[in-house]
Amino acid sequence: MSLELFRTTNIDWLGKKWYFLGFSLIFSVAGVLSMLFWHHIPLGVDFKGGTQIRVAFDQVPNEDHLRHAMDRAGVHNALIQRVSDPSGHAANKVIIALPESTATDQSHDAGRQSVESALTAGYHDSGFTIEQVEIVGPTAGKQLQKQAWLATLYSLLGMLIYLWFRFELIYGVAAVVAVFHDTLITVGAFSLTNQEITLTVIAAILTLIGYSMNDTIVVFDRIRENLALSRRESLHDVVNRSINQTLSRTVISSGLTFLTVMSLYLFGGEVLHGFSFALVIGILIGTYSSIAVAAPMLVAYQDWRVKRGKIASLPAGKRAKA
């Protein structure tokens, strides 16, 4: 017999919506509080400008000695951080970051040169190589910020329009609310764990927006199909049934995608670390939000319309061509 994990589930998903709301609130609020008062939103060098240098040492570096070497050379505003990497390959690596003032458009390279000479002159515990340098001046930083905002805006707009076209506006709005919820929690996670948001992290966030939409669309497609078939059932029951029917696909699909991004997080290395972290959180939350945020929103909106005395049945949107 075939292996089937979710043959016939009959869970009342909508009934649990208060639990879901509570769960979402806890994480959203924690994230927002951290963004406002604790770590704020940690921005990478792409957006806040400055100099960032990744140095690999032959032996595990002594951070005190590093700081001492910097101070001696007159570099007082350096931030020295160990590179975090789950696979442990990056134990000998350090990221030295200098603030925006070291990378003006006029003396762009000053920060990097000062760090390099400080290390050569003052750090003698072991040899080192400079593996990666990122210097972003104020002009470039502003441009990149603008790019990130525009990309996010157009992405959301594009999806809203597509959903409006394929479904009805309310479906689009419910999906966008779910996506907003996902983004808030993901950025909150970055704030709570004090990880930097760089351009590649923004790319990951835009991808998870796409993924969350996908997941929501699968549920909505089924709701639409079921609404067209049975006009007697209440929306509440149709939505519950649709979720139960797609549960198998949702869990397995998300599970498999989660497996692949987990592989990326564990083995993908330090450079992709922020990127894979965003995807790991995003896939989990994106799957959760289709069931816990988008669907209840749909029903809540419909109930509200009914209370106001408007039409009693949710429009099924444009017919699918299949």
Added chain:
Amino acid sequence: MGKNLAGKLALIVAVLVVFCFGIVGIPHGGLMESIKNNIHLGLDLKGGTHLVLEVHVAEAIASATDRDVARLEDDFQKAGIAGATIGKTDPTKPQTIVVSGIPATKLGDARSILQGNDYSSYDVLTTPDGSSTLTMKPGAVRDLETRTLDTSIETIRERIDILGVTEPVIQKYGLGANQILVELPGESDPARVEEVIQSTAKLSIHAVTGGPYDTDQAAMQANGGVIPADSMLVRGVGSAGAPEMVWLVKRVSEVEGTDFRDAQPSQDQNGRPNIRFNLTTEAGDRFYKYTEAHSSTSASPGSMAIVLDNKVREVASIQSAIRDSGEITGAFTQQQANDLSLMLRTGALPASISYLETRTVGPTLGLASIHQGVVAAIAGMLAVMVFMLVYYRGAGINADLALVLNLVILLGFMGFTGSVLTLPGIAGVILTIGMGVDSNVLIFERIREELRAGKTAAAAVQQGFAHAWVTIIDTHVTTIVSAMILFLFGSGPVRGFAVTLAFGLFANLFTAVFVSRLIFDTILQKKERGAALSI
């Protein structure tokens, strides 16, 4: 049923072969060699430097108007108009020249000069008292800006050549005005790159009007406390090894960087490095006029200062008239003489540039990233393949085959289009594996549902594909839209991600629907009616 399964199978095999070709080309040498030739690696995987430069086009405009000021002075002198002041009064508006103090009797002559062809790129505004303002036309300004940017790109390209970088990228950068993108795969020493590009541009020869002085204040004192409008102070050394002094030189140069036709490093009779140069004919004529007027045998002997990057390199008295070939001896090392000759030969940059953004990746980090990316991809793929086999049994083989074909098509696409594979691009491949298999899961789950509802294997497969098709289109379109926006607004690594994601999804549309369907149909054809489907 006659579904022409054999034909469809042939099509799929053809597709497989074609895309394999995209990955390896016509294989000669090892397999890895061929793959490396066809799949281009991004800077973050190969190691290299990415720079965004800004060209200060205002300088080029200032130079052009400076030259026109000098020409106007010349023209007025020839027409016998004395006492007029010609200059630029507002440093923030380099495109404006103000002419005032023209004697009333000469107003007519002045006007005919100003309206003449030489100044046709200016809009001339004359006030009743006779003073005029010449403003460069916006069209002319734009033209000059574009030309400056284009020349800068060409000059930088020639200089980059000596680094010996294969496939450098030097082009206009879209995010801002007058910005250039430079990408140098394999070169990851930013100091060396900066040395070669030489962001400051100016080599020029100026007439010396005063000096040498010990300090700026001494220079001002000697000139009655103020620097004349047509001159400027420059520091530097008069000859190799001399102490640093200050000179008063004419602001407008006699010879500019662009006037050099050739320059070669060599050595003078004492074995010191120097540069032999040749000027263009037109510049040669100008230089001859100047040096003849001020040679040691003339009525007003003078000296000239060779100014490099706003620092005096050499001051020489003009012995005799020089037309178009001469030598520059200065405090150079041989390396500096070589670099300077290169700069003169390739033409000076028309305006100075500043660096806005620098990113370098060293080769070891690049290799480590490739290694880690590939490991993650293989681990992810194996996990998915094993799960599909265990959970969906026979159909799992179907999905796994589609997955492998997906990968081949994706990489082949990249090989054909010459797209660059970056580290986020590898992540995109991994994501495609996860999202791609989603289509299969959608279809298989639907088929299982239909089988549970009692349909026959053939009907279940047909229904499964029909219903899942709509959802597959919806999900793929939204993610592809996402990827396209990332491509438009991203650069470098992020673009690489968008590309692999989009290609992967397109490939998946083909394999999940066409190929999977074909495999199912082939299996169904071989089974008897009513037999169970392994799913």
